[in-house]
Amino acid sequence: MNTSQQLIFTPGPVKEFPEIYEHAAEQTPYFRNQQFSNLMLENERMLLDLVNAPANSRVITLTASGTAAMEAAVLNMTSLKDNVLSIITGGFGERFAKICHTHARQCQEYRPVFNDNLSNTDVLSDYSDCDTLLINANETSICHQFDLNSVGRFSKENNILNIVDAISVFLTDQLDMTEQNIDVLIISSQKGIALPPGLAMVVLNPKAIENIEPNPATLYFNFNDYLRDGERGQTPYTPAVSLIIQLNRRLQHIVQNGGVTNTIKHAASIAQYFREHIKGLPLAHYSEHMPNSVTALAVTNGINAAQLVNDFQQRYNMVLCPNGGELSDVVFRVSHMGNVTLDDTKSLISSLHHYFGITQ
Numbered sequence: 001m002n003t004s005q006q007l008i009f010t011p012g013p014v015k016e017f018p019e020i021y022e023h024a025a026e027q028t029p030y031f032r033n034q035q036f037s038n039l040m041l042e043n044e045r046m047l048l049d050l051v052n053a054p055a056n057s058r059v060i061t062l063t064a065s066g067t068a069a070m071e072a073a074v075l076n077m078t079s080l081k082d083n084v085l086s087i088i089t090g091g092f093g094e095r096f097a098k099i100c101h102t103h104a105r106q107c108q109e110y111r112p113v114f115n116d117n118l119s120n121t122d123v124l125s126d127y128s129d130c131d132t133l134l135i136n137a138n139e140t141s142i143c144h145q146f147d148l149n150s151v152g153r154f155s156k157e158n159n160i161l162n163i164v165d166a167i168s169v170f171l172t173d174q175l176d177m178t179e180q181n182i183d184v185l186i187i188s189s190q191k192g193i194a195l196p197p198g199l200a201m202v203v204l205n206p207k208a209i210e211n212i213e214p215n216p217a218t219l220y221f222n223f224n225d226y227l228r229d230g231e232r233g234q235t236p237y238t239p240a241v242s243l244i245i246q247l248n249r250r251l252q253h254i255v256q257n258g259g260v261t262n263t264i265k266h267a268a269s270i271a272q273y274f275r276e277h278i279k280g281l282p283l284a285h286y287s288e289h290m291p292n293s294v295t296a297l298a299v300t301n302g303i304n305a306a307q308l309v310n311d312f313q314q315r316y317n318m319v320l321c322p323n324g325g326e327l328s329d330v331v332f333r334v335s336h337m338g339n340v341t342l343d344d345t346k347s348l349i350s351s352l353h354h355y356f357g358i359t360q
């Protein structure tokens with residue numbers, strides 16, 4: 001599979017940074033030593049800083065994809081007695097509910113009406129007595145972003161543990177654990193962080209740490225063990241050492257280049273440019289509340305969206321993201337995360353014009 005000339009616009013994996021991945025060819029070092037511990041501890045400090053976590057928050061680093069972190073959060077942060085509320089607007093919300101059902105959690109499902117971003121949480125008043133809330137900051141399947149400020153306020157007022165899957169907004173959209181009252185934050189390596197898949201991080205604030213189940217029904221994902229070993233910069237089991245080293249390089253790179261303010265600014269400007277310059281095409285925004293990270297587009301001239309995605313790979317060597325399920329014929333997605341540049345985006349815009357036979 002030769003993909004070197006391909007332009008990738010999928011929301012995971014995303015276009016990566018050569019200055020980070022060129023190091024991936026190095027020998028994997030041994031990790032049960034002080035040097036690796038220091039690197040782990042530095043990653044933790046930088047991550048906590050980037051999401052403005054309150055004092056005494058901690059990061060758990062899992063060798064797994066994002067879904068494992070979602071499952072681990074449910075296993076460690078809820079008990080069989082707890083009342084869990086899952087907010088569902090698409091595939092990733094469904095996944096949280098499925099995790100709850102898999103582990104016999106009492107899960108109520110709330111499905112907001114289309115395009116409701118919960119900036120008004122009155123609609124949640126029937127659920128104010130729940131113990132835990134599960135939400136995806138951005139439902140990536142349809143690019144629908146929730147208002148984390150109002151959801152956080154609702155959780156705090158009702159003493160609900162607020163668990164946010166922020167996988168597809170970290171580094172591209174505003175995320176602030178303190179301001180937004182997020183107790184548990186889930187992120188993973190192959191989205192905005194722009195690393196290969198394989199690492200997922202769970203950030204816990206002090207309230208979350210206090211609420212960890214003492215004996216969760218999992219060995220590999222037992223947070224108590226990760227917190228204990230993490231104090232000295234280690235993990236209970238062999239971590240994805242090479243990805244953790246790449247994460248360190250990427251985080252340094254972000255900090256040295258103006259921090260999260262700049263990564264957000266970059267994604268926002270590219271998303272805006274893209275959305276502005278496709279206005280003459282038979283493409284409509286699928287959702288009203290799209291994040292900076294990714295755009296979902298409905299094809300309005302009858303061309304099949306999955307066919308369009310195929311055609312783009314064949315004709316332009318560009319990888320767009322098809323949708324699954326019932327939207328697969330109508331909707332496709334374009335990511336603005338990671339190392340996607342304005343020039344890449346301009347190439348995509350001109351290819352879209354060429355494809356539809358419309359002059360730019």
Ligand SMILES: *Cc1c(COP(=O)(O)O)cnc(C)c1O
Binds near residue numbers: 139168
């Ligand atoms: C990508 C993504 C995940 C993680 O999915 P994995 O395939 O397990 O990495 C979870 N939640 C959201 C919202 C995502 O966009």
